[in-house]
Amino acid sequence: MADPILEVISLTKCFGAIAASDGLTFTVKRGTIHGLIGPNGAGKSTAIAQLSGELQSDTGRVRFDGQDVTHWPVDKRARSGLQRSYQITSLLPEFTAEDNVAMAIQSQQGHSFRFWDNARRDHSLRTPARKILERVGLSDFADSPVMDLAHGQQRQLELAMVLATAPSMLLLDEPMAGMGQSESLRMMELLRPLKGDVTMLLVEHDMDVVFALADIITVLVKGQVLITGTPDEIKNHPEVRRAYLGDY
Amino acid sequence: MFLNKIIGSEASLRTKIVSLVGILVLFAVPLFANLFNEPFLVDIASRILIYALVAISLDLILGYGGMVSFGHGAFLGLGAYVVGILTHHSYEGTAVVFLPGEWQGTTQAFIQWPLAMIFSGLLALIIGALSLRTSGVYFIMITLAFAQMLYFFMISIPTYGGEDGLNIWERSEIPLLDLYDAKSFYFTCLVLLLLCLWCCSRIVKSRFGMVLRGCRQNEVRMKALGYPVYRYKLMAFVLSGMIAGLAGALLANHTEFVGPGLMHWTGSGEIMIMVILGGMGSLIGPVLGSAALLLMEEVLAGWTEHWMIFLGPMLVLIVLFARKGLYGLLIGKGADNG
Numbered sequence: 001m002a003d004p005i006l007e008v009i010s011l012t013k014c015f016g017a018i019a020a021s022d023g024l025t026f027t028v029k030r031g032t033i034h035g036l037i038g039p040n041g042a043g044k045s046t047a048i049a050q051l052s053g054e055l056q057s058d059t060g061r062v063r064f065d066g067q068d069v070t071h072w073p074v075d076k077r078a079r080s081g082l083q084r085s086y087q088i089t090s091l092l093p094e095f096t097a098e099d100n101v102a103m104a105i106q107s108q109q110g111h112s113f114r115f116w117d118n119a120r121r122d123h124s125l126r127t128p129a130r131k132i133l134e135r136v137g138l139s140d141f142a143d144s145p146v147m148d149l150a151h152g153q154q155r156q157l158e159l160a161m162v163l164a165t166a167p168s169m170l171l172l173d174e175p176m177a178g179m180g181q182s183e184s185l186r187m188m189e190l191l192r193p194l195k196g197d198v199t200m201l202l203v204e205h206d207m208d209v210v211f212a213l214a215d216i217i218t219v220l221v222k223g224q225v226l227i228t229g230t231p232d233e234i235k236n237h238p239e240v241r242r243a244y245l246g247d248y
Numbered sequence: 249m250f251l252n253k254i255i256g257s258e259a260s261l262r263t264k265i266v267s268l269v270g271i272l273v274l275f276a277v278p279l280f281a282n283l284f285n286e287p288f289l290v291d292i293a294s295r296i297l298i299y300a301l302v303a304i305s306l307d308l309i310l311g312y313g314g315m316v317s318f319g320h321g322a323f324l325g326l327g328a329y330v331v332g333i334l335t336h337h338s339y340e341g342t343a344v345v346f347l348p349g350e351w352q353g354t355t356q357a358f359i360q361w362p363l364a365m366i367f368s369g370l371l372a373l374i375i376g377a378l379s380l381r382t383s384g385v386y387f388i389m390i391t392l393a394f395a396q397m398l399y400f401f402m403i404s405i406p407t408y409g410g411e412d413g414l415n416i417w418e419r420s421e422i423p424l425l426d427l428y429d430a431k432s433f434y435f436t437c438l439v440l441l442l443l444c445l446w447c448c449s450r451i452v453k454s455r456f457g458m459v460l461r462g463c464r465q466n467e468v469r470m471k472a473l474g475y476p477v478y479r480y481k482l483m484a485f486v487l488s489g490m491i492a493g494l495a496g497a498l499l500a501n502h503t504e505f506v507g508p509g510l511m512h513w514t515g516s517g518e519i520m521i522m523v524i525l526g527g528m529g530s531l532i533g534p535v536l537g538s539a540a541l542l543l544m545e546e547v548l549a550g551w552t553e554h555w556m557i558f559l560g561p562m563l564v565l566i567v568l569f570a571r572k573g574l575y576g577l578l579i580g581k582g583a584d585n586g
Contacts, residue, residue, distance in 0.1 A: 090466060
């Protein structure tokens with residue numbers, strides 16, 4: 001448990017005069033669920049975008065799985081096992097649910113410069129895709145166009161896609177955003193068994209979810225780490241209460 | 249069986265009927281021409297087939313890849329110029345200027361046409377490598393700018409006719425075939441078009457094609473999944489350029505003339521109109537679009553030289569009411585999967 005999978009070292013990102021990330025430094029241990037919380041505008045989404053590679057950092061370093069990935073583009077980080085999900089659902093809207101998962105699997109099977117065989121009849125893509133849809137409870141909707149799915153189902157599909165890439169670490173940007181209570185519960189049941197296999201950095205607004213799932217929590221305020229600790233420590237920390245939980 | 253190969257066996261019945269009728273009509277054109285004693289028909293039909301080929305090549309990147317290339321005339325034009333220049337040197341007995349050695353060109357189709365494809369493909373590689381670093385409006389403007397550069401470049405080369413273009417004194421030669429015969433030429437174009445349709449229908453369903461279509465729908469997601477999207481888009485761009493180059497080689501033979509006008513942005517616009525009119529994101533659509541636009545031009549231009557006045561409103565109506573163009577009108581709901 002001791003070895004770190006992700007090391008963030010004084011990461012900074014400025015938008016004009018505003019520092020969205022201001023010397024961010026923290027470590028995520030392998031196999032843990034690491035919560036990332038903070039009030040609105042604390043820089044959680046910016047941090048996730050910097051870690052996934054979608055935003056280039058101004059200064060600082062990111063080490064993932066023993067490698068310096070600071071200057072790697074998004075797709076290279078993704079192929080090395082660092083996957084992200086989006087706060088706002090991001091799918092391939094014209095494909096079916098199964099297509100979406102198959103695309104995620106295909107991304108892990110080497111290059112896609114294969115021009116001749118029908119990918120929709122490729123069992124090495126379709127069989128595992130169906131299995132994963134079953135796991136997230138979407139097997140009945142395998143052939144539905146993504147646009148026809150309900151919001152909660154789309155979120156589940158998004159998780160299915162991320163899981164299909166067999167990631168070593170997940171950056172989850174508010175996976176429960178916009179979900180009803182039962183859907184949230186279902187999502188938690190999907191995430192919980194992954195604990196240990198997949199390291200997760202979980203950004204979530206719903207404090208109950210974070211406290212229920214996370215082993216360690218980092219609190220961000222104004223782009224800086226206020227404190228990192230166990231859920232109990234965070235709950236009882238006076239400054240956290242003042243900065244964040246006060247309006248909760 | 250053969251039909252299944254071209255349009256895919258899972259296509260709907262209506263798609264199959266439309267495609268079958270389309271192919272039968274194409275094969276029957278020379279018969280009609282004989283029947284009504286209108287040999288000119290075969291000529292127009294050949295032109296339609298050639299433009300269908302370019303339109304398909306544009307649709308591959310526009311309809312499937314989401315890349316709005318406004319410079320497709322460049323690849324068509326370069327393909328035509330390759331044939332024009334090789335024939336020019338072969339006719340004059342002079343060495344080809346841009347190549348090392350003393351090669352005097354050729355009129356053999358099996359050398360000319362692949363060379364046209366290779367050169368257009370190389371051009372697409374260069375233009376694509378630079379343009380694909382941008383997206384959206386910038387991509388449109390940059391591809392347009394490259395095509396215009398090539399247009400002015402060809403104008404400024406007096407060796408190859410400059411503004412006046414090059415006459416092609418000999419059509420390409422294929423053993424056992426006389427391309428001067430309108431029907432042989434027509435069937436050559438038809439076979440190449442069907443071959444291209446077949447290959448493209450395999451490509452858009454392959455792993456590569458799925459990645460390409462994924463990029464159009466949500467490029468950010470594709471990157472986050474781990475796809476280096478730039479490489480795939482560039483590959484598609486090069487493929488598209490090669491097909492356009494082949495069409496250019498055919499067009500040069502058809503008109504027996506190459507001019508810089510082919511590369512002008514209005515030409516690129518016309519190709520794009522064909523794709524939109526016929527239906528983006530389908531392979532039959534561009535063929536329909538090419539037929540519709542060229543026939544309309546033929547008929548309306550007979551009435552008035554301002555035939556564009558009719559074309560404009562029609563385009564607006566199609567874009568507003570038929571999401572998948574003419575193809576969508578014919579196929580109905582199943583058009584999305586075509």
